Amino acid sequence: FMLTQPLSVSGSPGQTVTISCTRSSGNIDSYYVYWYQQRPGSSPTTVIYEDRERPSGVPDRFSGSIDRSSNSASLTISGLKTEDEADYYCQSYHSSIWVLGGGTKLTVL
Amino acid sequence: DVQLVESGGTLIQPGGSLRLSCVASGVPVTYNYMTWVRQAPGKGLEWVSIFYHGETTYYADSVKGRFTISRDNSKRTLYLQMNSLRADDTAIYFCTRGTYGDSVVWGKGTTVVVSS
Numbered sequence: 320f321m322l323t324q325p326l327s328v329s330g331s332p333g334q335t336v337t338i339s340c341t342r343s344s345g346n347i348d349s350y351y352v353y354w355y356q357q358r359p360g361s362s363p364t365t366v367i368y369e370d371r372e373r374p375s376g377v378p379d380r381f382s383g384s385i386d387r388s389s390n391s392a393s394l395t396i397s398g399l400k401t402e403d404e405a406d407y408y409c410q411s412y413h414s415s416i417w418v419l420g421g422g423t424k425l426t427v428l
Numbered sequence: 429d430v431q432l433v434e435s436g437g438t439l440i441q442p443g444g445s446l447r448l449s450c451v452a453s454g455v456p457v458t459y460n461y462m463t464w465v466r467q468a469p470g471k472g473l474e475w476v477s478i479f480y481h482g483e484t485t486y487y488a489d490s491v492k493g494r495f496t497i498s499r500d501n502s503k504r505t506l507y508l509q510m511n512s513l514r515a516d517d518t519a520i521y522f523c524t525r526g527t528y529g530d531s532v533v534w535g536k537g538t539t540v541v542v543s544s
Contacts, residue, residue: 419472
């Protein structure tokens with residue numbers, strides 16, 4: 320199966336943006352979804368794990384959710400800051416192997 | 429906190445072999461899985477291989493039969509043996525470590541360039 324993300328999203332400082340991650344087959348809630356942030360020139364870091372959990376140090380402006388009706392997961396970033404400009408990737412599982420989304424470039428205007 | 433440090437990346441000719449290493453430091457010692465993920469220049473992340481704590485392993489189709497993942501628990505080190513390297517294996521290779529109920533930790537990566 321595939322995880323499909325929009326190529327890009329944008330927002331102004333202070334606004335709220337949502338990045339979707341749609342599972343092409345199988346139920347989105349069959350396996351946990353993870354979200355990774357990759358700033359330019361840096362390695363990825365985890366911003367959401369197990370659908371909606373935030374690692375320590377990740378601000379509560381970041382939240383994750385699952386929508387069974389659209390078979391998708393979402394990453395919502397509220398109170399946008401310029402430092403949020405990055406690529407974001409969702410990840411889940413097909414049985415025991417990782418499946419990664421193609422990534423979404425977030426531009427903070 | 430767990431830290432992961434990859435090494436072993438270099439410039440290598442097509443058809444060559446290379447072994448990458450990923451050393452884990454800090455606590456906790458237990459984990460459920462470790463993976464290799466790569467990123468070709470200007471491209472997105474691509475999952476390469478996974479090693480489960482029970483030593484079960486899986487590979488992406490693009491590397492199956494050429495790459496082997498392994499771990500030395502005494503050295504807290506994950507390896508990726510890469511054989512028959514091709515130009516499209518050129519990428520930054522990241523190591524990750526996951527524990528159920530906790531976040532995924534990423535290393536900073538090591539760069540592999542396959543070119544003559």
